[in-house]
Amino acid sequence: MSLLKHHTDMTRGDKYLLLLLLSVSFSLMFVLYGNTTIFHSKSRSTQAVVTVNGDIIRKINMPTNSRYSFAIEGSSGSFRVELDGEKIKVSEAHCAGQVCLNQGWISRAGQSIICIPEKIVIRLEGRTMLDAITQ
C-alpha cells in the first residue's frame, strides 16, 4: 500500500544523518563553549607580570613553549625566576625569609608570588572563575 512504500526501518542514510548531526552539535559545543572556564579545570593564565617596586619589568605570555628562566636584580642579590609551560616559580633567592622560594610553582590565574622586602611581585593574569570580590 502507499504508506509502506516508504522506508520505516532505520536506513544507512539515517545513520549517516545521525553521525552528521552529532558531529555538528559537538563541534558547535567546542566553538561556543571552548573559551569558557567550564571547559578548563583550572583557571588559565594568559600572562605572567613581574613588577619590582611597582614598575612592570617583564610581561611573559603564558603558557610558554619551553622551560626557561631569567634573573631579576634585587637589593639582596639576584633572583632567578623559572617558567615551565603553565607554571612559574622563583628558583633562586637570597632574601631573608625565602618565602618566595617556599611557595614553589604557581599556575593559576590570580595567583602570585610576592617578596615583600624586595618588593617583587610575580602575578599570573588571566581568566579566573571570579572576576571580582566585594568586601
Place this chain on the structure above:
Amino acid sequence: MRLNTHRLVFLSLLIALGTSLHLVEMLLPLPLPLPGVKLGLANIVTLLALYLYGFRDGVTVALLRVFLGSLLGGTFLSPAFLLGICGAVVSTAAMALLLRHTKCFSTIGISMVGAVSHNIGQILAASLLLQSRAVLYYLPVLLLTGIPTGVFTGYILKSLMEHIEKSGALKGFTQQEN
C-alpha cells in the same frame, strides 16, 4: 469528491490528535531543568500528514495544531506560541524536503530531522524575539536532546504506520503522492 471529504475528515482528526499531544506535552515535566526541551510528540502527527497528503496539508496540520494547542493551553500569542509556530514551520519544511527529494531516509531519520529542525527554528525565533545572540549558546543542548526525541517519535510513527497498513483502516483515505 469522495477523496476531498475523506481528506478533510482525516486531516481534522490529525489536527485534533496533534492538539491533544501538544497539550499533553505541556503537562509532562522534565527531570532536568532544561527549558524548551520537549518530547515532540506532535511531530508524529505532522509527519503522518506529510506522508499521506503532502506538503500543503502537512503545513496546515502543523500550524493549526500549534494554534489550537496554544489556544487551549493558554499560551496563545505568547512567546512560546511564536516559537512554536516558527519551529513547526521550519520542521515541517525540512521534513517535507527530505520526503520529497530523497529516498534514502526512513521515518526515523526524517523524524529526527524534524525534531532537530524544530528546535533550531525555535532558537532562531527566540534570538530574533529577544534581539540577543546569547540564546544561540543553548543550541548544542537542544540539538543533542532533539536527536533522541526525534528517534523516539520516529519509532512511534513507524509502528503506527505499520499498524495502519495491517489493519487496513485507511483504505479509502490515502491518496496517491502528487
